[in-house]
Each structure stands twice: as structure tokens, then as C-alpha cells.
Amino acid sequence: MSEPVIPGAPAGVRLRPHLGDLAVYAPGASSGVPEGVPIVKLSSNEGAEGPTPAALAALAAEAPELNRYPDSGALHAALAAAHGLTADMVAASPGADMSIAYLASAFLGPGDDVVFAWPAFVSYALTAQKQQANAIMVPLKDDTHDLDAMLAAITPETSMVYVCNPNNPTGTYVTRDQLRAFVDALPEHVVCVVDEAYAGYVLEDDFPNAIEEYVKAGHPRVAVLRSFSKIYGLAGLRIGWLAAPAWIIDASIRVRGPFDVSSMATAAAIASLGDHAEIERRGQENAVRRESLRAKLAAVGVATTGVANFLTVTVEDGQATTAALMQRGVIVRPLNGFGSPNQVRITIGSDADMAQTEPILVDVLSR
Ligand SMILES: Cc1ncc(COP(=O)(O)O)c(C=O)c1O
Numbered sequence: 001m002s003e004p005v006i007p008g009a010p011a012g013v014r015l016r017p018h019l020g021d022l023a024v025y026a027p028g029a030s031s032g033v034p035e036g037v038p039i040v041k042l043s044s045n046e047g048a049e050g051p052t053p054a055a056l057a058a059l060a061a062e063a064p065e066l067n068r069y070p071d072s073g074a075l076h077a078a079l080a081a082a083h084g085l086t087a088d089m090v091a092a093s094p095g096a097d098m099s100i101a102y103l104a105s106a107f108l109g110p111g112d113d114v115v116f117a118w119p120a121f122v123s124y125a126l127t128a129q130k131q132q133a134n135a136i137m138v139p140l141k142d143d144t145h146d147l148d149a150m151l152a153a154i155t156p157e158t159s160m161v162y163v164c165n166p167n168n169p170t171g172t173y174v175t176r177d178q179l180r181a182f183v184d185a186l187p188e189h190v191v192c193v194v195d196e197a198y199a200g201y202v203l204e205d206d207f208p209n210a211i212e213e214y215v216k217a218g219h220p221r222v223a224v225l226r227s228f229s230k231i232y233g234l235a236g237l238r239i240g241w242l243a244a245p246a247w248i249i250d251a252s253i254r255v256r257g258p259f260d261v262s263s264m265a266t267a268a269a270i271a272s273l274g275d276h277a278e279i280e281r282r283g284q285e286n287a288v289r290r291e292s293l294r295a296k297l298a299a300v301g302v303a304t305t306g307v308a309n310f311l312t313v314t315v316e317d318g319q320a321t322t323a324a325l326m327q328r329g330v331i332v333r334p335l336n337g338f339g340s341p342n343q344v345r346i347t348i349g350s351d352a353d354m355a356q357t358e359p360i361l362v363d364v365l366s367r
């Protein structure tokens with residue numbers, strides 16, 4: 001008798017055969033530290049701070065209205081106004097991750113190719129697999145997108161290409177000029193999705209703003225992902241969004257579920273958007289903490305990459321290093337699941353997190 005597609009599925013049921021091959025997203029670890037050792041979680045690139053004060057107030061105000069179904073219209077208007085777009089050029093979703101799933105549903109099917117760098121964000125690979133599309137994974141060069149190799153990988157079957165900027169997990173970025181040259185060279189049948197989930201943290205002058213430079217400027221085939229999970233501190237609420245030409249937004253809306261973004265998420269996102277000073281402060285303070293850790297590691301000969309809220313380090317064995325840090329209460333992310341067994345990724349936490357973990361990170365990583 002043949003094996004069931006999913007373990008435990010009763011004989012005879014008609015599951016789609018490819019489900020058996022699908023990998024399940026593995027989140028960064030939250031536990032595993034010996035009892036009694038204080039824990040700091042630096043494994044999931046979450047924001048170091050929670051919701052903004054304005055978002056917390058908006059959540060409290062929204063709670064009594066939860067008998068109503070949500071309406072994302074006000075959020076779409078606010079997002080559009082904040083970026084000089086029209087409301088038909090934005091679509092909120094339950095996390096940027098779900099926008100990736102919508103794009104995959106709209107653009108990918110059996111026989112289609114999607115091109116992206118590797119290691120990059122795993123959802124590009126998982127959503128392609130769900131659609132039974134071909135994931136064309138182009139190895140990073142020096143931990144950075146190899147844009148020439150990505151262009152060379154494009155075929156008539158390529159529907160989409162992702163540029164993860166800055167890249168998760170290596171934290172490196174594609175410059176404004178590099179992105180421009182890449183987009184200009186793309187053939188007309190390819191949609192370029194620029195994933196800017198971490199854009200709020202990047203302070204480099206030559207880092208592009210793809211919403212401004214492509215979507216607002218009217219490029220017909222560039223879409224941009226943003227997230228409220230990181231600098232806005234709303235990961236637990238699940239809210240992200242897509243900025244794109246109206247036709248791409250229309251396509252993504254056709255494949256989404258009804259009422260996919262909750263009214264709590266909508267209210268918190270609108271309130272967060274208005275608080276520029278708070279977001280600016282978070283970005284600056286993250287950079288100070290990140291550069292402090294980078295300098296301390298450099299002083300003991302450990303090189304790092306990253307311009308967002310995480311640093312990536314090359315070690316002998318990522319899982320062994322992660323286990324050694326876990327023994328001392330520091331949870332980081334080994335990158336074996338991203339196809340990079342000799343790297344670990346360290347999220348930049350709060351001041352208190354970093355005060356506690358810096359000496360441990362320096363000690364373990366310098367061995
Ligand atoms: C590059 C990148 N894109 C998208 C996401 C998904 O973000 P969200 O929490 O909004 O689904 C993440 C989450 O870690 C990410 O690293």
C-alpha cells in the first residue's frame with residue numbers, strides 16, 4: 001500500500017499529492033534554554049520595542065467595536081496618503097508574508113519560474129512550492145544579491161523575481177543604482193517584487209525607496225512589500241502591505257480571503273503611521289545598538305554583515321554555535337534552514353537585551 005500524502009490521513013481521501021513534499025515554515029526558536037538561566041530571544045528579527053503609544057491607545061479604543069467586521073478602507077487611504085499613491089495602489093494583508101502568498105497565487109502555477117537570491121526570505125521558496133512553480137534560487141555572492149546572475153536566470157517562463165532589500169538573513173542591501181540597473185534590464189513579462197520589510201531600519205544614503213522610485217513614479221511592473229512587524233512592533237497582530245500598480249493590487253485582491261485584515265490591526269497600523277518621530281527614534285537607536293555589537297565583535301576578529309535590526313556572522317558550525325549560546329540564555333537563529341549551515345543571525349534587541357547578551361555573544365563567537 002502506498003504511503004499517505006500526510007501522515008495519519010485515512011486511506012482513500014483525496015489530498016493533493018504535492019502536499020506531502022511541502023516544507024512547513026520553521027519560526028526562530030523561543031525556548032531551549034536551561035532552567036534558571038535568564039533568556040533573551042534574538043532569533044526572529046522582531047522589533048526591540050512593542051507597539052507605539054498611539055497604537056496601544058488605538059487598540060484600546062477599537063476593542064469594544066469587535067462585533068463589527070473590519071473595513072480596511074481607512075488604512076488604505078492612510079497608506080496611500082503617506083506615500084503619495086492612490087488608494088487602488090495599496091493592499092493591506094495579515095503580514096507581508098500573506099502578501100507574498102497572494103502574489104504567488106496570482107502569478108505562479110505549475111511550469112512558471114520565480115527567481116530569487118538564496119539564502120533569502122524562506123517564504124519565497126515555500127509559496128512557490130505550494131503553487132507547484134519552479135523556485136530558481138540564485139546563490140548570493142559575498143552575502144549579497146548577485147543581480148547579474150539573477151538576470152541570467154530569467155527565462156520566458158519567469159513570472160516574478162524577488163529582491164529582498166535588505167536581505168534576510170544576511171542583512172546586506174542592493175543600492176539605488178544597482179536596483180535601477182536591474183529593473184531596467186528586466187524583460188517585460190517579469191514582475192519585480194522588492195521586499196522592504198526592514199526598510200525602516202536602514203539609514204544608508206544609497207538605500208533605495210522602491211515605493212517612491214518605482215511605484216509612485218508609475219513603473220508598471222514593480223511591487224513593494226512593507227511590514228508593520230518590525231520597527232512598528234506589531235508582529236503579533238499580523239499586518240503588512242503591498243504597494244504596486246493598480247493592476248497588481250487588483251490581482252492580489254482577487255486571490256485573498258474576505259476580511260483578511262482584522263480591525264485591531266487596521267486601527268493600530270493607522271495610529272502607528274502618524275508617529276514619525278517615534279519611528280525615527282527607533283531607527284536611530286537600533287543603529288547605535290547594532291554598531292556597538294558590530295564593533296565589539298570586530299574587536300575580537302568576528303566579521304558581521306547587516307544594515308537592519310540584525311547582524312549575521314559566519315562561524316564553523318551554526319547549529320553548534322546556536323547551542324552554545326542557548327546554554328547561556330541567548331537564543332539566535334542558525335541559518336541551516338536557509339541553506340547556510342555556517343552562519344548565525346542575531347537580532348538586535350533592546351538596550352537591556354544587548355547589555356545582557358553582548359558579553360556572552362563576544363565570548364562564544366570569538367572562540
Ligand atoms: C524579508 C522579510 N519579508 C517579509 C517578512 C514577513 O513579515 P510579516 O511579519 O509582515 O509577515 C519577513 C519576516 O521576518 C521578512 O524577513
